[in-house]
Amino acid sequence: MPVGTAATVKAMTPEAVAQTGAQIVLANAYHLMLRPTAERIDRLGGLHKFMNWAGPILTDSGGFQAMSLAQLREISVAGIRFKSHLDGSMHDLTPERCMEVQTLLGVDIAMALDECVRYPASEEEVRTSLRYTLDWGERSRAAFVSTPGRGLFGIVQGETRRDLREACANQLTQMGFDGYAIGGLAVGEGQKIMFEVVGYTAPLLPEDRPRYLMGVGKPGDIVGAVARGVDMFDCVLPTRSGRTGQAFTRRGTVNIRNARHAEDARALDADCTCPVCRGHSRAYLHHLSKAEEILGAMLLTWHNIHYYQELMADLRGAIAAQSLAGFSAKFDEDMAGGDITAL
């Protein structure tokens, strides 16, 4: 899912997002409840109409941002009380309010309110945090008004502790959600530990419900997580990197600001079918990026989202053809043996 935090996938028109093959986008309940407010978006006909995106939308609960972005916050079993980073106003993000916000936005997939513990944390901290996540999960479930075509996902927390991940996954599946997310990863634990946690958590989640690994990740993270049973991802990497001159390709990451690209008439990726690779040279992208032109951010973002969408399509194809292991091996080989050195 391309990330559209503030009701826009940064530097992309909705038409361009759709052209990359993206079927669903993510928006952020925290940002939207503060500006322009969920109530205003509701009065304007909902988030789909507001941002002119006809496909599905998933919103994260806002809990993570309330903890990481807000200036002051106080957490209790009631919920998260925080001070807006925009205007200093005070807000209570309870599970009930969280469901109300996402319902006002009119999204297709809402996320339960959860607590994401800082990494690394003590066992006591993780246990306390999990009590919030489970209590809030149950209250989110109760407050969410199910309608056809709209679903609520629960979020498995438990840091890197297998017993706590298992306990959380079991309790959430007993509550019963339309899908399940694995949260609290890609927060500094490294790929090896992340794969371990995903490896033992994903199989605990119902096979007939989507599994969503939140905030992940680099292309290699995604390939490894899919191999471990994950279906859905969101990550700011393709969009954020696009605004800082980094491009993802089949042969590794390109830093387009590097002087070696200044006179390179080739496309970013000769095998890529996106409009950026078909219409523009590395030399031009280098020039735009060095000159800090908006078009540089636009084109690199477009290419990066296209790359991510194509990667997911290729993974779906490999699963359908029962050749995922072969795909993963070739992916690693291409990344390692490419002619583009890393950053």
Next chain:
Amino acid sequence: MPVGTAATVKAMTPEAVAQTGAQIVLANAYHLMLRPTAERIDRLGGLHKFMNWAGPILTDSGGFQAMSLAQLREISVAGIRFKSHLDGSMHDLTPERCMEVQTLLGVDIAMALDECVRYPASEEEVRTSLRYTLDWGERSRAAFVSTPGRGLFGIVQGETRRDLREACANQLTQMGFDGYAIGGLAVGEGQKIMFEVVGYTAPLLPEDRPRYLMGVGKPGDIVGAVARGVDMFDCVLPTRSGRTGQAFTRRGTVNIRNARHAEDARALDADCTCPVCRGHSRAYLHHLSKAEEILGAMLLTWHNIHYYQELMADLRGAIAAQSLAGFSAKFDEDMAGGDITAL
């Protein structure tokens, strides 16, 4: 002509520029000779290929920017010696170098090197400046290698002094250019004086050659100048305003950041056929602009260029229908009586 200073119409893909109806874009010889350099663009196949724009390109000579942007500059009959605002390197912009740069870029319309005197200036200053403009015009003419489909325009200067404008226009037409520009206006003299100067200068220029009013202007400036015989314009207003939350409409200028638009579900301009007005509300554009999202700049720029292109198309239609006076009167009436108050 939408302005594409650094080989990009800011915040627009070339495809989007073409969709607005634009047939030709302007780029800036000063900026491009410094970065990425005219020689590099030549090695990469020329400016059309570099920026992926198939239509005609006009470059201004760079003289205006060398005088206004460079950190140090020294002007003599030889040309302009200046220090780059990017890296402090020294450059000589002579008429011969100016023609070489534009030839390396491979543009369709090159501009002669001229000197644009500061406004207001003394008669002596204007006379001295005009000597440079005429000498450089003649040397530009001599250095320019004509090829089929490529042309060179001379530039009439002379500040707001009728005798000097006339002398300049007469000497340039005797030299013989493929088109003629009126330069040195919209620099603080006001619309009334600008119309006066255009009114007596344009008729001095050959009827069978394009007349180009440089750096103009607001919609009303363009309508008035067309009525006085001008064919071509360039202006940063539609693009620059798009990045600061201003939109042009048939009923005046809209400052989309104004709180009155926060919950307005209407299009910027109900009569506009651009994709922005068909797909997005003022409320959404207000939100994007307040949140400083790149998409806000992209959408407002698109709308503004579309508006300018439609205005020019309407003017061409009115000329063909011999109803320009009626069109101008209606334009003024709409602007004055609209329901959108000015900034």
